[in-house]
Amino acid sequence: MAVHLYLSLVPEALIASMLEPEEFGSYYAVGTKKKASGQAIFLEIDPDFRSKYLRINEGISRCVPHEDGTPKSSIYIGVYRVLEHIDVSALGKLYLVTKDGRTLGIDPSEDIPPLDDGLHLYKEIVPVSPLVASRLNPLDFFDLIVKNPTSLVTLTAIAFAELRLDELASNPEMGQVGDLPYSNMDHLREVLKDLKTKPVATKMVDRASPASFAYRTVKNGFFVGNESAMAYYPLPSSDELQESHYRWWRSANM
Amino acid sequence: MKIWLYIGLVASVVSIGVALYLFFWVKRQPPGTEKAQEVASWIREGAQTYLKRLYLALTIVAVILGFIIAVVFSFDLNEIASGQAGITPINGIRMAVAFNSGALCSAIAGYMGMAVAVEANVRTATAANESLNKAFRLSFYAGSVMGLAMVGLAVLGMTVIFLLTGDAEVILGFSFGASALALLAKAGGGIYTKTADIAADLVGKIEVGIPEDDPRNPAVVADNVGDNVGDVAGMGADIFDSYVASAVAVMLLGASANSLSVEYVILPLILCTLGIGASLLGIQFVRVGKNGKPGPALNFGTIITTLFFAVMVLALVLLSDINIGVLWATLTGLVTGVIIGFTSDYFTSEDRKPVFETARVSGSGAAINIITGFSYGLMSIVPSVIGIAAATLLSYYLSELTGLPGIYGIGISAVGMLSISGMIVSADAYGPIVDNARGIAEMAGMDHEVIVKTDKLDAAGNTAKAITKGFSISAAALTVLALFAAYAEVVTAAGIEVDMSLRDPIVVAGVFLGAMTPPLFSALTMLSVTHNAFDMIEEIRRQFREKPGILAGTEKPDYATCVGLAAQGALSSLVLPAFLAVGLPLLVGFILGPNALGGFLAGSIFTGVIFALLMANAGGLWDNAKKYIETGKFGGLGSDAHKASVVGDTVGDPFKDTAGPSLNTLITVMSLVSSLFAPIIAAFSLF
Numbered sequence: 001m002a003v004h005l006y007l008s009l010v011p012e013a014l015i016a017s018m019l020e021p022e023e024f025g026s027y028y029a030v031g032t033k034k035k036a037s038g039q040a041i042f043l044e045i046d047p048d049f050r051s052k053y054l055r056i057n058e059g060i061s062r063c064v065p066h067e068d069g070t071p072k073s074s075i076y077i078g079v080y081r082v083l084e085h086i087d088v089s090a091l092g093k094l095y096l097v098t099k100d101g102r103t104l105g106i107d108p109s110e111d112i113p114p115l116d117d118g119l120h121l122y123k124e125i126v127p128v129s130p131l132v133a134s135r136l137n138p139l140d141f142f143d144l145i146v147k148n149p150t151s152l153v154t155l156t157a158i159a160f161a162e163l164r165l166d167e168l169a170s171n172p173e174m175g176q177v178g179d180l181p182y183s184n185m186d187h188l189r190e191v192l193k194d195l196k197t198k199p200v201a202t203k204m205v206d207r208a209s210p211a212s213f214a215y216r217t218v219k220n221g222f223f224v225g226n227e228s229a230m231a232y233y234p235l236p237s238s239d240e241l242q243e244s245h246y247r248w249w250r251s252a253n254m
Numbered sequence: 255m256k257i258w259l260y261i262g263l264v265a266s267v268v269s270i271g272v273a274l275y276l277f278f279w280v281k282r283q284p285p286g287t288e289k290a291q292e293v294a295s296w297i298r299e300g301a302q303t304y305l306k307r308l309y310l311a312l313t314i315v316a317v318i319l320g321f322i323i324a325v326v327f328s329f330d331l332n333e334i335a336s337g338q339a340g341i342t343p344i345n346g347i348r349m350a351v352a353f354n355s356g357a358l359c360s361a362i363a364g365y366m367g368m369a370v371a372v373e374a375n376v377r378t379a380t381a382a383n384e385s386l387n388k389a390f391r392l393s394f395y396a397g398s399v400m401g402l403a404m405v406g407l408a409v410l411g412m413t414v415i416f417l418l419t420g421d422a423e424v425i426l427g428f429s430f431g432a433s434a435l436a437l438l439a440k441a442g443g444g445i446y447t448k449t450a451d452i453a454a455d456l457v458g459k460i461e462v463g464i465p466e467d468d469p470r471n472p473a474v475v476a477d478n479v480g481d482n483v484g485d486v487a488g489m490g491a492d493i494f495d496s497y498v499a500s501a502v503a504v505m506l507l508g509a510s511a512n513s514l515s516v517e518y519v520i521l522p523l524i525l526c527t528l529g530i531g532a533s534l535l536g537i538q539f540v541r542v543g544k545n546g547k548p549g550p551a552l553n554f555g556t557i558i559t560t561l562f563f564a565v566m567v568l569a570l571v572l573l574s575d576i577n578i579g580v581l582w583a584t585l586t587g588l589v590t591g592v593i594i595g596f597t598s599d600y601f602t603s604e605d606r607k608p609v610f611e612t613a614r615v616s617g618s619g620a621a622i623n624i625i626t627g628f629s630y631g632l633m634s635i636v637p638s639v640i641g642i643a644a645a646t647l648l649s650y651y652l653s654e655l656t657g658l659p660g661i662y663g664i665g666i667s668a669v670g671m672l673s674i675s676g677m678i679v680s681a682d683a684y685g686p687i688v689d690n691a692r693g694i695a696e697m698a699g700m701d702h703e704v705i706v707k708t709d710k711l712d713a714a715g716n717t718a719k720a721i722t723k724g725f726s727i728s729a730a731a732l733t734v735l736a737l738f739a740a741y742a743e744v745v746t747a748a749g750i751e752v753d754m755s756l757r758d759p760i761v762v763a764g765v766f767l768g769a770m771t772p773p774l775f776s777a778l779t780m781l782s783v784t785h786n787a788f789d790m791i792e793e794i795r796r797q798f799r800e801k802p803g804i805l806a807g808t809e810k811p812d813y814a815t816c817v818g819l820a821a822q823g824a825l826s827s828l829v830l831p832a833f834l835a836v837g838l839p840l841l842v843g844f845i846l847g848p849n850a851l852g853g854f855l856a857g858s859i860f861t862g863v864i865f866a867l868l869m870a871n872a873g874g875l876w877d878n879a880k881k882y883i884e885t886g887k888f889g890g891l892g893s894d895a896h897k898a899s900v901v902g903d904t905v906g907d908p909f910k911d912t913a914g915p916s917l918n919t920l921i922t923v924m925s926l927v928s929s930l931f932a933p934i935i936a937a938f939s940l941f
Binding site: 023026027030031098099100101177178179180181182183185214216242243246247250251253254 | 459462463464465468470617699702705802803805806807886887888889890891892893894896
């Protein structure tokens with residue numbers, strides 16, 4: 001049985017596993033007695049990738065089938081500051097797992113989403129998970145966090161998703177909330193208004209935002225990278241998800 | 255006029271024949287893929303498990319009550335009073351046979367409805383793969399099996415008894431049998447369905463995050479079975495009960511009124527016969543048009559059936575010696591029934607203010623959602639109560655003006671309202687069939703297109719359900735008013751002067767005790783739901799905990815245990831509510847006397863109707879407020895508003911599907927018990 005390397009983003013960890021991605025997603029979300037269920041996001045890593053900071057070979061060597069022949073589900077290789085030690089070129093598919101264990105794989109894309117002028121909302125996933133509003137588009141936001149040496153808040157690597165603001169992106173005061181499920185909407189409106197009127201690029205919306213969030217709120221996709229490169233994983237449209245990935249989409253909307 | 259009894263026999267046999275034809279027509283339709291059939295078989299077996307236990311319980315109740323009735327009615331009170339032996343076993347036996355016949359006819363109608371529903375669900379899902387029209391036709395015809403079997407068996411039973419005995423009081427026994435079953439079927443079904451629904455949702459959706467109708471949920475089959483036992487067998491038995499009770503009340507009033515000839519005794523049977531004809535015709539007009547909307551098709555069926563029936567009654571009045579007051583009273587009942595049904599829809603419809611407002615304020619939390627929904631639920635009582643009051647006054651005075659006893663007119667308006675039950679029940683039974691079809695489509699992994707079509711069919715079923723609830727509550731209100739009058743007549747005939755003045759403390763005590771009963775009954779049935787749901791939640795958690803493969807999709811859950819828990823819990827919870835319905839009126843009657851029992855009935859009718867309307871409408875409103883938010887309003891799924899609305903919906907579940915609908919049956923059973931035992935109470939009461 002082949003051993004896979006998975007980079008879990010929620011929480012951050014590098015895991016060796018003999019399970020295929022869909023099986024791993026199901027196991028990781030619900031197939032453990034430690035926790036009944038929980039959203040998970042992970043990336044498949046090139047199995048040949050090695051890093052001097054991570055004891056990958058040792059982890060793989062310990063990833064052997066159980067005595068009854070069943071595959072080993074997980075061997076944790078690292079649980080902290082993992083993403084920053086992985087080359088973007090080693091990143092494979094991104095897998096989004098629902099609370100009840102249904103897994104959707106999405107490929108990276110060269111096509112960057114259209115960059116619009118409105119306000120933006122970013123859900124940081126790794127290494128920390130605040131909710132941040134910004135005047136910057138995703139690429140500029142990525143650069144600000146990862147590549148801007150003058151910024152007081154700099155990270156060596158980051159994974160984040162841009163979330164939908166819909167009418168609030170252009171009209172924070174009066175825009176319709178529609179199906180945006182964010183808590184404390186009045187505070188969000190205030191933050192967005194501040195961004196329009198004050199000379200700041202980003203503002204914190206929720207510093208203790210929950211790690212899990214509704215996939216349906218993702219505006220365009222997921223951004224993962226470090227100083228040297230960035231990968232973009234576009235989430236298919238809701239219509240496409242409804243048509244082609246109905247079961248996953250239904251679970252994702254619970 | 256006796257010819258009408260034979261016409262009634264023919265009409266009832268035709269109605270049962272058409273129901274049987276449709277039953278076998280449904281069974282001949284393609285049953286779908288192997289997987290779909292497997293899923294449907296789980297539901298079918300679950301339904302059969304419940305029905306076996308229900309009918310076993312009913313048999314025990316029927317034997318015990320039948321024996322008591324046979325003994326009690328063997329005593330001839332007049333002969334005993336004059337010092338003679340006074341035992342006529344044949345009287346007791348015929349009353350006991352009538353009682354058991356009523357229970358049996360109701361059970362057969364319920365069984366047919368359930369049997370076809372669990373066959374039609376999978377076939378509807380399969381037909382939806384081809385076209386929405388085909389799926390709609392199949393599910394509606396399957397619903398018609400219940401509607402037509404119900405009215406056919408009711409008219410057959412009542413007519414045969416009257417032909418054999420010529421005594422309307424014996425039909426009271428038939429009606430009591432039907433009501434006893436209705437109480438068990440409706441309250442038991444309501445407890446079953448909500449136990450399964452709440453447990454499945456609380457663990458499945460909230461704790462684990464799996465969607466509705468997901469085969470990984472161990473309670474999913476019990477939930478789908480619950481739709482059938484609550485909404486097919488339960489609602490069918492409920493309307494069967496009101497249908498028979500309204501007819502027998504008017505027959506008794508007709509028999510006791512010296513000014514009326516015998517044709518007014520059998521007039522309810524004639525109206526029921528015409529109603530069968532109107533329903534058979536109306537069903538032919540239920541078709542999804544080019545716009546593909548099932549909801550308007552069902553509503554059109556109800557309206558056209560009403561019109562057919564009105565024309566038939568007009569023709570009857572014009573072509574015979576029947577008083578024109580019968581037409582006015584019938585029209586009053588019909589129009590009121592339809593109006594109340596549709597106004598109930600106002601308070602539960604997603605595009606109206608009550609639901610919109612409840613959804614809008616949900617962002618402020620569950621408490622505000624509940625307060626708002628409850629307040630609109632209270633307001634929803636107003637149009638229905640005004641409708642019932644207007645129907646009471648109009649039918650009374652229009653009848654008086656034309657020379658009929660006013661109270662007889664009130665009874666006729668109830669019969670008029672219920673005469674089109676064939677159509678009403680057909681539309682109502684359609685709901686759980688398409689609901690199940692959607693569940694099977696999900697569980698069997700059918701195409702997304704099938705799910706979209708069954709969703710569309712399901713939405714129409716929910717509207718039909720809301721209308722039927724308003725209709726059945728209003729009909730029950732008018733029925734028990736007629737039964738109340740019939741009770742007074744029976745007591746008077748027993749030589750007791752009926753005086754229900756509120757200046758009499760005995761009567762006041764009766765009113766208070768009666769007013770207390772529906773809330774107490776509601777509490778008992780809802781506590782049964784929470785108690786049973788608690789047990790089932792533990793079972794679902796246990797299965798998830800001990801078998802991690804269930805959630806991973808590699809292991810099949812144990813559906814049967816959850817089905818068994820729901821069935822056992824529902825039936826064992828019925829002992830106290832059943833005692834309230836049968837035992838309490840007798841206790842009040844024997845201890846406090848017939849006048850106090852009259853007050854008791856009056857109190858129970860008023861709070862019963864108000865609680866039934868409140869619970870049905872508030873529950874429906876909370877449910878639809880949640881659905882409205884789920885369409886993407888006020889934050890949509892997962893928002894704070896949605897979380898609050900889920901709490902409101904869960905609170906409303908036992909309101910609208912357990913306690914609320916059972917109250918009709920409760921007040922009918924109490925009125926029937928009182929009327930049936932009135933002569934004995936009059937003879938042996940302490941006061």
